[in-house]
Amino acid sequence: xxxxTILLTLVFxxxxxIILRAEEASKINARYGINFSAPKDxxxxxxxxxxxxxxxxxxxxxxxKWDDGQKLALDENGxxxxxxxxxxxxxxxxxxxxxxxxxxxxxLLYDGDGDFDWKGIATLKKTEKGRQxxxxxxxxxxxxxxxxxxxxPDNYPKNMxxxxxxxxxxxxxxxxxxxxxxxxxxxxxxxxxxxxxxxxSNQVEWSERPKPSDRTYSIKGIPIEEIIHLxxxxxxxxxxxxxxxxxxxxxxxxxxxxxxxxxxxLTTYYELSNEVWNGIxxxxxxxEKLGSELNLATEKWKxxxxxYSKRCSEIFAILDEVYKEKPKTNYRKVxxxxxxxxxxxxxxxxxxxxxxxxDSLA
Numbered sequence: 001x002x003x004x005t006i007l008l009t010l011v012f013x014x015x016x017x018i019i020l021r022a023e024e025a026s027k028i029n030a031r032y033g034i035n036f037s038a039p040k041d042x043x044x045x046x047x048x049x050x051x052x053x054x055x056x057x058x059x060x061x062x063x064x065k066w067d068d069g070q071k072l073a074l075d076e077n078g079x080x081x082x083x084x085x086x087x088x089x090x091x092x093x094x095x096x097x098x099x100x101x102x103x104x105x106x107x108l109l110y111d112g113d114g115d116f117d118w119k120g121i122a123t124l125k126k127t128e129k130g131r132q133x134x135x136x137x138x139x140x141x142x143x144x145x146x147x148x149x150x151x152x153p154d155n156y157p158k159n160m161x162x163x164x165x166x167x168x169x170x171x172x173x174x175x176x177x178x179x180x181x182x183x184x185x186x187x188x189x190x191x192x193x194x195x196x197x198x199x200x201s202n203q204v205e206w207s208e209r210p211k212p213s214d215r216t217y218s219i220k221g222i223p224i225e226e227i228i229h230l231x232x233x234x235x236x237x238x239x240x241x242x243x244x245x246x247x248x249x250x251x252x253x254x255x256x257x258x259x260x261x262x263x264x265x266l267t268t269y270y271e272l273s274n275e276v277w278n279g280i281x282x283x284x285x286x287x288e289k290l291g292s293e294l295n296l297a298t299e300k301w302k303x304x305x306x307x308y309s310k311r312c313s314e315i316f317a318i319l320d321e322v323y324k325e326k327p328k329t330n331y332r333k334v335x336x337x338x339x340x341x342x343x344x345x346x347x348x349x350x351x352x353x354x355x356x357x358x359d360s361l362a
Contacts, residue, residue, distance in 0.1 A: 033189030
């Protein structure tokens with residue numbers, strides 16, 4: 001067995017003791033990449049200028065109940081279209097981010113008609129049509145609460161943006177916090193597994209994908225358009241993770257968008273899901289179920305690994321078709337294994353002779 005390329009990848013996600021410093025990497029002529037954290041309000045990596053993109057799903061409130069369990073009426077982008085009598089809608093941003101808490105003056109921009117209340121460590125300073133000035137206190141313990149108290153059903157508040165005042169002018173063109181480029185300027189590849197909310201994903205159809213118009217990316221993950229934008233701005237290779245249940249059309253449309261959007265001098269890495277050997281994740285259990293149904297092996301765990309190889313083989317064929325007119329350096333087909341487990345590695349690579357179709361081992 002011989003892979004055309006074995007890519008030894010250091011993938012670090014903010015854990016102490018495993019980060020290869022840039023100066024050390026340069027001494028051994030290594031290229032390194034980084035996993036970006038999920039777009040959640042509690043993650044210290046607040047990558048987007050528009051903090052609304054990392055806010056929580058809405059919580060319905062009434063009376064003195066933090067969560068009354070009522071369903072909220074939402075449009076396709078996740079904006080509240082109406083409130084029942086006495087009902088409020090809460091979302092949260094910047095939850096206890098530690099010593100680098102992004103305090104200061106913020107601007108809420110929105111289209112439509114509604115009323116907002118601010119609680120927690122946020123205080124309203126000024127309001128006008130479609131715009132509010134909010135002061136976020138310096139605090140390591142707390143969070144910003146934005147509460148919708150009134151919604152005009154005929155013109156409900158939408159297109160919400162919550163941005164630090166100093167970056168308001170950059171919002172429409174840059175999208176990303178400047179520190180992203182300062183801190184990771186030497187990284188050559190960004191792996192978007194967590195940002196895409198890959199683990200436990202149930203996305204199947206292309207129509208179910210995240211879109212730039214989504215109020216928040218904390219529910220379905222960031223869209224491909226954002227990955228393309230950041231790749232261009234940072235001149236980094238994107239490493240994308242295909243949802244485990246994505247059908248062939250989803251894979252094809254995703255690859256076409258990346259093929260046409262990523263500059264030809266960069267390489268897009270494609271990996272099916274994440275750690276499809278790790279039983280804590282739904283994708284592993286689903287793979288075991290599908291593999292067992294196909295009688296790929298008597299042992300459930302082995303059937304799951306073999307199904308993963310089978311699906312990778314099918315996806316790789318789609319990628320080869322989409323990129324057939326492009327240089328081979330424009331994309332890499334990745335298959336993953338459990339570190340230091342040669343048994344898993346052999347099953348994954350040898351099943352369906354997928355090693356013959358694979359560019360990189362992660």
